[in-house]
Amino acid sequence: MFTKNIKCTKCDRYYDIHESVCPNCLAENEVSPITTKHKNLLMFDSMRQMGLFILGWLGLSLISTFVILIWANIACKKMGITSNDFIANLNSYPEAVLWINVLTYLITFFIMVVILIPKRKVFLNLLKNKNSYIAGFVFGIALIATNILIGYITSMLSKGNVNDNQSALEIMIGYNPVICLIIFGLIGPIVEEITYRIGLFGFLNRSGKLWLAYVLTGLVFGLIHFNFSSDNIVNELINLPSYIAAGLLLCFTYQKGGFISSTIAHVMNNVLSISMVIATLN
16 A cells, blocks of 8 residues: 555544644644554655655756756866766766766755755654654664774775775865865765655555665665676676665664664764774875
């Protein structure tokens, strides 16, 4: 059952049976087959959940392509090269790559905010739950510890070589560590939590099969950090389990603590990782 409306007993407004609370009066949904079992899941209507996932997954790539094309046209005028040459050798311009990522994440984040404005009451209500902050901190430590352990194992297997995603991030951090902390340490995690926890994990939970939501969300989250065109696919495969494990643990954090908790845990992990790279560069 993916779509069915019920009537709020408090304000008489109809809304999706799977939504956590009535979007109008915030009365708790006491008949949802999902939120009655997992009260911390932030469930919205199916179209909004799928839309958020598609935006953060496919939309992010499309927005990035759009930004690259605009940047290439500007670059060809200033640098005296063709836009095709700029795109073909994009990795040779790490500062441009940084700002392309910045614009991509900011545009995506803005669109997500617009989509979620009708649900602002629900989000504001989440901020009042003090336990979510505590749970986020605890799960954040667990996530960091898990990544350190898996990272130690993968570093031995890959002989210390990081995957393409981490390598590109380290280069961008070298150009502007403050911007990287804001975008990849804060905005990025929020965008990914909306995409993969509220969007994908929530939508898949409508099937009633929690295990399926975990497996697919964990795999998708891992694969978005995987470079299929890498020159070292073996190294990408060695590093893949760490991203899948992080995706699974963030889903568990979301299930047990809610959106605030999983976001805090994600931010803690990313900020620490970026801070370690900054310390190494200095």
